Amino acid sequence: MMHEIFSFVRGPMVWIAFTVFTVGSLYRFISMWRLAKKKDSVVFNYFSFFYALRSIGHWIFPFAGVNMRKHPAMTVVAFLFHICLFVVPIFLSAHVIMFKESWNISWRWLPDPAADIMVMIVIVCCLFFWGRRIFLKEVRYLTSVSDYLILAAVAAPFISGLWAYHQWTAFSAVMIVHIISGEILLMIIPFTKLSHMLFFPFTRGYMGSEFGAVRHAKDW
Amino acid sequence: MTKQSPANIATIPDEGIDKGGQRLTTDQITRVISRHLEEEGGARLKIYMETCVHCGLCSDACHFYLSNDHDPKFSPAGKVKQALAPIIRKKGRVSVDFIKKASEIAFTECNLCRRCVMYCPFGINIAYLMLFIRRICHKLGVVPQYIQDTAHSHSATMNQMWVKEDEWIDTLHWQEDEARDEIENLRIPLEKEGADIFYSVIGPEPKFRAQLIYQAAVIMNAAGMDWTMPATSGWDNSDMCMYTGDEEMVARLKKVHFEAAMRLKTKRIVMGECGHAFRSVHDVGNRYLGWKMSPLSVIHAIEFYYELFRDRKLRVRQKYSIPVTLHDPCNVVRGGGLHELARYVIHETCSRFVEMHPNREHNYCCGAGGGVINCGPPYTKKRESSSKVKADQLADAMARGAKVIIAPCHNCHSGLEDTVKHYGLDMEIKFLGDIIYECIYK
């Protein structure tokens, strides 16, 4: 039984997850593009690559903007979180090896102790985000159940991955949890607020264009 | 939530909202909103609403939040959560009370200053979202009375203050006469075709601050400018319809304004010290008409003064010696990048300048902009208490010696006057033009 579940989540489910993620993301892009063409032509009329990149550049560089300097802890955590979140799943040795086994493609991977620390960083960061949602009233006010669920969905694959890697109790069951939660995370990205990952370049780029080209002002 | 919590009911009596609300039913609201969402709710609305990660980082941008004891209801995303999210979630099936509250939030708890755009990692434009609500309120007819009246004035007279055609011309004649007592043969050239400059002002100038037209005439005269003003409508560049969400009227107003300048064959429009008017001609109204940028170049007074000093057209007799600080108006700084030019003019004309902090693009809004002050007396208290950070910021500049606040914007002027009075600050507020008028060779 365990085995069947395992081979399902390791096999077809992976395909499903990746397909949902890619097709979902593409769908979101295309439908937004169409919608924008129809009702927000202003976005295309005023988009400027130079000013878009200028703004994006300032927002993906730690402490480049005023608000990042105002919230140093959040800035450090957010950057660590996003870097680790992005790097670990792709460069974890176990993941790379799986790719190698399945499709015979591979790339350099992280030494396991480093990955281990990065996973812990992600978890700590999630705790930090969770704490913000509980203790900062301006964040609490904006938080609804879905924010906690999404945060849990983000933390789950990391916690379970750490668990399974260290082979704590019932780790093979936890391994399944890890895989499933990772797949769920991948699948919900296009359809929840996690889509900020997809749309960030566009929202920031558009505002950067308006601020730069039309209003001759900074937006960071 | 089935029960309506008290926080969700509009608290301030306002005839426009109350009587407007009385005419509505939930069905009507649903019909109007769903149609509006269908017609105008596009990708920006969708992405802004969905991309927001509810991180609260925009809170520190907003003077409403900062001034009201960090009450999260006043944070930018908090206002969206209260006033817009339910509309989208329920596809417009919201109650009359909800709409009334949403109207109060969108019209009187956001100055559309766009400061939060610089604090949100995604550049989510809360001002756009608040305007989206305002437009819904416009379509439902639940707009605060005072600003709606102003919008009516715009529609009936093409100016903000019910100024009639003859009253406008008469005011110019009168200011010309006054000015001739000081400078012989000074002229306010009306309808001079082919002049270089079309000078336009906002409705309140002829109504309440006619001496500003006088001063502008003196400056134009001293600099030897070839300028004119129209004797027809189109002289008023202001635009409260931009803030009530009546986009069709915005388009009409801007058409009249630009076409007056085009009819007179002037090469550029120089406008008085007003921020929202600049936004409406430089950024907003032109778009509604299909002009990517304004068809004739539009020069805000700050830039114009800068040019006059740079080109040595004006000469300073004696610098203004009382220490000044500068309030960077949102609409010409965050909306027009004129902050360094304003400082240039100040350095040319004033001997002591004290920066307030934060400044430039990061300056706090005066609390009056975005049509908030135009919503009138019912909201004065709220506006004043929501300007506490502004008062602190001014008090700090005052502690470092500043006695005069230069605010090159009408709205800012009125807002700062209230703030200074309410918080008992011993500061005077001036336009750049006031300073220039005082210290140049005429």
Place this chain on the structure above:
Amino acid sequence: MYHSYWDWNVGKKIIADLSQWRKTFEWVEEPYVSPDGETIAAIVKPEDLKFSVCANGELWENYFDKIWYLRFKPNNSLVALVSKDSRWTVAVAGQTWENGYDFVWDTRFSKDGKRITVAAVNENKYFAVTDGSPWEQTYPSLSNLTVSDDGRNAAAVVQSILFNSGEIFKFQQGCYTAAVNGKAWGTNFLNIWDMSFSPDGQHLAAEVRKTLYDYTIVVDGQPWDKNFLSVWKPKFNPKDGSVTAPVKVRGGWALARNGEIFWDERFLQLWHHQYSADGKNIAAIVAPRFGQWTIAVNGRPWPVTFNNLVTDLVVSPDGRRIACAAKSDGQWYIAADGQCWDNGFDMVWAPVFSPDSRHIAVKVEKDGRFFVVIDGNPLKMDFTAAWDPIFSPDSEKIMIKGIGCDGNESQYCRHILNLYD
């Protein structure tokens, strides 16, 4: 207005030397020139606190406390708005109308220049005055004065119901109407804006807003059946009397006739449409795409577009040719028949057609000097000030009016040139 009795003899006529005026008067305003070019005039100040008009060096015998809006009528006589002892009136060639008013403004001439109408106010009561006779009815406010081609009919937007500022719901019930020759339509609207008379002056069409959201066109007080998102100024077809107006519908601007969509094309913007004299062709300024401006003739846009603006659309007398002024990338251009002429300028005035429709002449400005461009070629003369050129009735000659030709910077001359030399 081509008067064959104007002097069309080829050559140059020196009319006046403005440096003389400037020596005589401490105050000389910008000069105006009569259509026939024979007179140049300016508001001057012969005495302290007294103003008059100097025409070809001759002063009006009457002096006034204030004078403004000095203009030549199409029939070459001089009109100004003048005041004495705080009473305002109209002065024609120095002679004032009998009655004075608290204020007068918005001078309008009939096409032939024979009739003059102004807006006026007395003790806060508003009305129009044609050739000295005021409307019998007065109104609490008046705007958008409009006169028919023959000048016999005048209309204005007037307030019909009083409301206090702040009474927003009363306003929304409609407090404005139009008055024709003093008589109000009787139907009220929220707003009325630009209006047009039919060519015979018997009908009046106007842009109105019926509610905060419904715009339409009203003809003689009767609104079209359909409402639109917005509308611009209506025009009468000179032949069949139908009314057309640009209207905004979902999907863009279209031209509508008598309430029905008339052009299939949708534009991002569409305004200032004009008829040919036979009523068969309609040309309009349009934006086919955001930020792109051109002319559309019967709904078909020109291939050439301009990214700043298009203005001063002019239809030739035979109705076959169209010309306009346009601006792209900050430079002004002249465009005619779908093509943009080569040179860019700092300013371009409305193009002028010859009576036979074969030639176009335009006043332009470059680097502070004024020129006339004929059919795409700038004339070699340049001026410190110039007025619109006019073609002779036989379209063989052109009159150029300007100051500062031939080196004398203050001398006003009128030049008649042979087009075919």
